[in-house]
């Protein structure tokens with residue numbers, strides 16, 4: 001095998017059409033992300049059918065631009081990698097079948113990347129970190145604590161028993177009329193508010209283990225909001241965000257402080273439980289890893305626990321083609337390439353790898 005591997009990575013599992021060229025020396029030669037955020041904003045969330053059609057329209061030019069920006073052609077690639085799941089199946093089919101077409105017509109090897117593995121291995125693209133490491137993976141669809149033992153080797157330590165953290169942020173934002181995606185808006189408002197104003201529950205914090213529950217927090221948010229509507233003289237269903245900035249800031253700060261408390265409580269348990277496996281670092285990944293309050297609390301926890309803390313740069317936290325290219329390289333090195341047709345999958349747990 002050649003020393004340096006060049007990989008084209010393709011991502012299309014949610015609302016980003018992305019392609020990147022990455023090499024095995026951890027250089028991101030190009031990285032194109034076409035975000036459909038604006039297209040879905042008016043619906044308050046991702047519309048799967050719309051997302052799939054938008055991926056079809058964008059995919060070819062995103063790939064062509066990624067190759068052009070890298071100064072490469074498809075013939076220069078050693079391997080093609082694309083998300084084969086989990087995710088919104090329409091989008092996954094578009095990206096995956098596109099990759100299959102490229103691989104078949106060029107004879108290049110193909111890696112079927114698990115999207116979650118893309119997030120999970122990103123810290124190894126941006127830093128030199130060794131296995132095993134403890135991973136907090138939090139996105140719009142997943143909230144899990146995993147012990148990453150190696151490529152394709154994951155131990156599930158904790159998971160949400162209902163909603164994902166990012167989904168909870170998005171729903172709370174929707175209640176407040178803050179638009180989509182909600183996480184960044186709630187995060188920004190929270191930084192301006194007083195976290196002691198409203199009392200949110202800390203689900204499962206009184207229980208042992210490392211599982212999460214976020215559905216109760218959504219209900220609490222709804223209840224607190226309904227109670228406050230009378231005081232704010234805002235009719236049910238009306239958007240309160242433009243009218244009541246101070247209320248929104250305090251509400252978001254109180255909500256976010258509960259989320260942070262829950263995450264730290266669960267991660268503390270995970271660190272205790274996995275101590276004998278000697279993780280080298282505490283790593284955070286996924287879209288929610290963009291949250292500065294969550295990042296800084298996890299960093300403090302890591303240092304108190306004698307662990308290195310690793311968080312990917314902001315643009316590699318949300319969905320992107322570079323993480324898929326890197327996961328492609330890590331799998332390719334181990335010979336994990338597609339040798340028979342692979343069906344795209346809406347669900348695909350890391351522990352099945």
Ligand code: KG4
Pocket residue numbers: 014138139140141142165166167169170181182183184187286287288289290291292317318319
């Ligand atoms: O990983 P990702 O791009 O897509 C999925 O695979 O789901 O994560 C998107 C999620 C959304 O729910 C979004 O609201 C959330 O990440 N998010 C945040 C922040 N930035 C993005 N959540 C909290 N605080 C943020 N700053």
Ligand code: ZN
Pocket residue numbers: 115119139286287318319
């Ligand atoms: Zn993701």
